[in-house]
Amino acid sequence: MTEPDPAERLEGAILGEQPLYDAAQVAEKAGVTLDQARRLWRALGFPEHGGATAYTDSDAAALATLVDAVESGLVDFDLAVTLTRAVGTTLARLADWEVSALSQRVDDLVAQAEEPLTRMDVSGRMLAELGPSFERLLIFSWRRHLAAATTRMLALGENEEDRNTVEVTVGFADIVAFTALSNELSRDRIGDLVEKFESRCADVVAGQRGRVIKSIGDSVLFVNDDPIAAYDTAEGIINVIGRDPRMPDVRVGLASGPTVMRLGDVFGPPVNMAARLTAVARRNRIIIDAETAALLPEDQFETRRLPARPVRGFGLVEPVAVRRH
Known part of the structure; x- marks a missing residue:
């Protein structure tokens, strides 16, 4: 079996799991049609992979979560796609921003290391140590902004x-x-x-x-x-x-x-x-x-x-x- 390249290893470390399913399989596991899975996946801002094995259990769980929201009757599928696109667009920019901001620090740590290290080594350690804290910060910040946005909306009154x-x-x-x-x-x-x-x-x-x-x-x-x-x-x-x-x-x-x-x-x-x-x-x-x-x-x-x-x-x-x- 061919060893995954360093970028694939780092991606696996970030995701915490390896791909197990192709598009049809992940749609079936999530309980959606293939077309619905594709719409939601595109809304998140991710490329499609055709018949390749590129999807994880977490991918299936995320799609299933969106389906559960639709089945609850609180939102329809089109609204779920809209909300999903908001998440995908916002977090894609956040991820790019964070990687750009941290890249210079990665280079500095590689240069300062006493033993030979690669950028992948330092990136993996940084993500392992900082990732959980930033995840908590992300949820905290989202709740704070959601509270502020809801308050502003309620202040507008009941006129649609x-x-x-x-x-x-x-x-x-x-x-x-x-x-x-x-x-x-x-x-x-x-x-x-x-x-x-x-x-x-x-x-x-x-x-x-x-x-x-x-x-x-x-x-x-x-x-x-x-x-x-x-x-x-x-x-x-x-x-x-x-x-x-x-x-x-x-x-x-x-x-x-x-x-x-x-x-x-x-x-x-x-x-x-x-x-x-x-x-x-x-x-x-x-x-x-x-x-x-x-x-x-x-x-x-x-x-x-x-x-x-x-x-x-x-x-x-x-x-x-x-x-x-």
Whole structure:
């Protein structure tokens, strides 16, 4: 029998078991049709393996868990697929993020080892020692975020039409001239820059009780229920990014209004407006729309309408410059 390569051994160590079933067999064991198994497997973000023996007992148990949820009557199969896709998409990004963050530490430990070690050796030890703790942290974090999301949903009231539409201030922060900057820096330096940008922005947003909706390399999209807190978030991002001589300049746009929240993302005119306003903002400045200006108390903020200019998707718009008294 051919010995598995190191990557296969590491995968087996992470999973804690070896593949025993092909697609038809794992579907039968889980109690679903082959088509249902394929839909759920794709929703988790995993590639199909055809007739190859590539599925484990845990794979079958995971599919069976989803089937049990459908048979309970609380969700139908399409909703189960939607929830499964949310899990797969989120955890795929989490796994990539963790591996990327830990890879340099793996290299450092290999270099510092007194006896010859490979990256696979160190990776296996790291996963064995840190894995259980991170699993507990994952469940804890999910429960905390689920509690917060449920509370926000209940606060919207019982009107189904308004269940996913909320009045918020949307913020969009991006790095000035990121394309040119990325062409000048090495891959390691640009990676470190993006990581620092995202982490600093996330800290500021959390400190003002907002939520980061997504990060897109050179930009961060966030929301806050309170327009004053959204302004403080924007000002905080400029302070920790744009005013740090080791970091690039940044621009922030804020827009307010009804926003649809679905599938972990946000949609609607305020989202688009906030993104468009960053093109208007000067370096390390905040630009807001008229709706946000109307929500900021006049005794705390000074606003000034700028000359009207065409904004893609909105026609002529008068952006508003803002600062605290």
